[in-house]
Amino acid sequence: MSGAVPTTMKAVIVQEGKRVQVKEHPVPPLRDDDILVKTVAVAQNPTDWKFVDFVQNVGTILGCDWSGYVVAAGKNVTSPKVGDHVAGFTQGGTFTDGGAYAEYVRIPADLSWVVPEGSISHEEAATLGCAFWTAAQALYHPTRLGLVEPPEKVNEEHWIFIYGGSSSVGQYAVQLAHLSGYKVVTTASPRNFDYVKSLGADEVFDYRDPEVVQKVKAATGDSLKEGFDTISLKESQALTAQVINPTGGKIVLLLNPIPEAKVRDDVHVGYTLIYTSLGREFNLRGSHYPVSSEDRAHMAAFLRKVPALVKEGKVKPNPVKLWKGGLTAIQDGLQYMREGKVSAEKIVYRVEETSP
Known part of the structure; x- marks a missing residue:
């Protein structure tokens, strides 16, 4: 052929x-x-x-x-x-x-x-493709959030915050976190509330609501230790850090951290770049990215699980x-x-x- x-x-x-x-x-x-x-x-x-x-x-x-x-x-x-x-x-x-x-x-x-x-x-x-792989890398890679990966599930009540649940990446992040047994709280426009809940979100709030931080903290018992910002603008980066519990935690962004968005010293801020999963070195906007065998191996292993997730209707x-x-x-x-x-x-x- x-x-x-x-x-x-x-x-x-x-x-x-x-x-x-x-x-x-x-x-x-x-x-x-x-x-x-x-x-x-x-x-x-x-x-x-x-x-x-x-x-x-x-x-x-x-x-x-x-x-x-x-x-x-x-x-x-x-x-x-x-x-x-x-x-x-x-x-x-x-x-x-x-x-x-x-x-x-x-x-x-x-x-x-x-x-x-x-x-x-x-x-x-x-x-x-890009959005789905990015969600998987951000949530599960050991150097990102390192959450429990399907088909395994977290064995206790554990909340995860996802900023932008109706974005392409956010839709997959909500589904995957839900599949892993996490309680998911996310943000979206009100017109998309029902849709993101259908994907597995337990709580959804309007990101424009001036009281959104307080509402997220109330819904989760102020227990959040991890957050994933699928938009990564200045406002979303700051909000994602603000909802983390008082003892601190970790958030992952899609883009580089914005210095002006830093609002807490006790929240570790990292970012994920899905191109590193492809096993090929590249240059991007003045930076050189060498081959990451670790990122490639993690994604290749995750992809072996995808046909079953799709066949069983667990990922939409x-x-x-x-x-x-x-x-x-x-x-x-x-x-x-x-x-x-x-x-x-x-x-x-x-x-x-x-x-x-």
Whole structure:
């Protein structure tokens, strides 16, 4: 089947001037431990437009989240097999041979997961990428929050705070923490209260409420020791630290800590960066990130659990907003997200809809 793979493909390539363009691009060459996937659906994340606007690695393939079929496998790969429906995450906007917004994506075999037959669609599977992996890394990695990881459960009443429960990352964090047996308190807009509760949140409060800190503390008996800020603006970082109990604790952010957001010395502030789970060194905004074998091994182990979680319905994909037009429509989808119009849903594109 690998003989049927073309040498070039359509891909969304970062251009000068904070824009992207669909161009003919080489299909990444297969390596011994890789699979090559023909993409069916790809999903959009805030990191995509930020790479276009602020990182600007011109000539690289954009996009992180993908779902498709294995069309070729390296000689060392026993699973997944050619023909399997697989999904995963890759670092878009960084490499010329990696990125999801393309007709083909190459990925290490153990950094993909097989979508159980009859479980979820390609569009839904594509949403279980950047945000889902980030939630898992933030909650479970020993150097992040180090919580009890499914299928194990915490054996006592233990509250966890998640700021931004209706965000893409927040939706998965709420579900995973609930699966691990934690009591979950989160924030959201009132219109999303019922939805985040359906994902497993025990208590939800309006992040705009001037009394939100007091209400979170009252609901949890002022017992919070851990917090995860899925938004990581100045206000959210400060609030996440403020809800921690009087003896202190630990919070994890999606972005670097903002010095002005520090409100307590007894709360350890760390952050998580999901790209380190991919086992490839990279440079990002002036910083060099070497290969982290620890981060890669943790994620590869977690991904082995994902097919069962999906098959048993224990993890719900983000609600899908299908954006018509395939790869050629991504420029418009990025602008829609830049303007802050996405709420509690994931923009997804079907690659086959791409115009010539």
